Amino acid sequence: MxxxxxxxxxxxxxxxxxxxxxxxxxxxxxxxxxxxxxxxxxxEINYAHAETISGQDDRLITERVTYPGGEGSMKGYLARPKANGKYGSVVVIHENRGLNPHIEDVTRRLALAGFLALAPDALSPFGGTPTEEAQVRELFGKLDTQKNLANFTKSLDYLKARSDSNGKVGSVGFCWGGAMSNQLAVNYPDLKAAVAYYGRQPDAAQVPQIKAAVMLHYGGLDERVNAGIPAYEEALKKAKIPYELYVYEGAQHAFNNDTAPTRYSEVAAKQAWERTTKFFKEKVG
Incomplete structure (x- = not known):
């Protein structure tokens, strides 16, 4: 195209x-x-193709959860392996489309890889993600930046404190969620690992605050987001933050989203996912 x-x-x-x-x-x-x-x-996104791992998969336990946010309650979708235990824990942060079937599937993928995974709904202050795309876009424009950040740090608190967590937490986000994963790296000192897929970078002046190891995935054709790579990488190097940065040549923005047919790249998505799960196993597993 x-x-x-x-x-x-x-x-x-x-x-x-x-x-x-x-x-x-x-x-x-x-x-x-x-x-x-x-x-x-x-x-446009087609959620008819969102489910690669069934929500009824008998290897997993999934549930809808409600927990304290910065102000009021947060809603989320949680998945973990069926066997009892304490698991490395990861917050999964959606794109600017809210908590949807695709992100729920990604959450199950992480659970199947051996993690306790929580996908918060950023639109919880408005009652949750609506089904109408125009409403979703409108509500994202109404989010308060600082309150939203507080809701996601509270999501990490909730996940870390669960009895089925080993107390080590990471984050992975996509697009809007990738930017949030970068912000959590800056603002949550206990974060062990932050993965950002094609997400906007934090200000270079904030980078020395990062305590987590960072992994960054970018599509080679994503000029808008990629413009921020050089300053971020320079700041990471200067602050001696451990990081891995990958640019997938020929891949578009949103290359991981297999419900977006013209932008999805099976090759890039598979390679990035293998790197991501290996990273989490090393840092929080």
Missing amino acids: DQRIINLFDEYTHKPLKRDDFLKRLAKLTGSMGAALTVLPLL
Whole structure:
């Protein structure tokens, strides 16, 4: 697909670009509104294909949980191996689409790899993630940055204190969640490992606060996010923070999301996931 189309969709999903304006610009790129509407399903998320590990998998225990946030309660989806034990624990942070079937599946993937995994719903202050995409976009625009950060640090507190946790916690986030994983690295001293998939980088001045080991995954074609790599890497080196940084050539932003057909890269996603689970086993397992 024309890279200009994918870049336009990236702009639409990350900036306050109205749907009508997006469709008009898409029509110019494709030649007509009819062609634009034909291309649109190839760009949009399709949760019909979200489940790679069944929510009823008998190797796992899954549950909906509610726990204290910074102000009020947080909702989340939790998964762990079925056998009793104390597991290395990981917060899974969704994209700017809220807690959805894809992220729940990613949470089960981590559980199957041997971890206690919790996916918080950032939109819990508004009652949780709605099913209508336009509502999700609107609510994300209303999130208070500091209160949201507090909710995620409380999510780590909750996970670390559970009886089935070994007390070691990490974070992994995607896109919006990747930026949050970076922020948790800066703001949560007890974090052992932070993994960010194509997430916005923290300010270089904040990097010396990081106590965790960091792993960063980027798509080679993701110009918007990748612009922040050099400053972040320089700051990590200067502060002597242990880190691993991978750029997957030819991969798009959101390359891990297998419900996004035009951006998903099976090769990059598999390689990044193998690196991620190995990293967590070393740092929190």
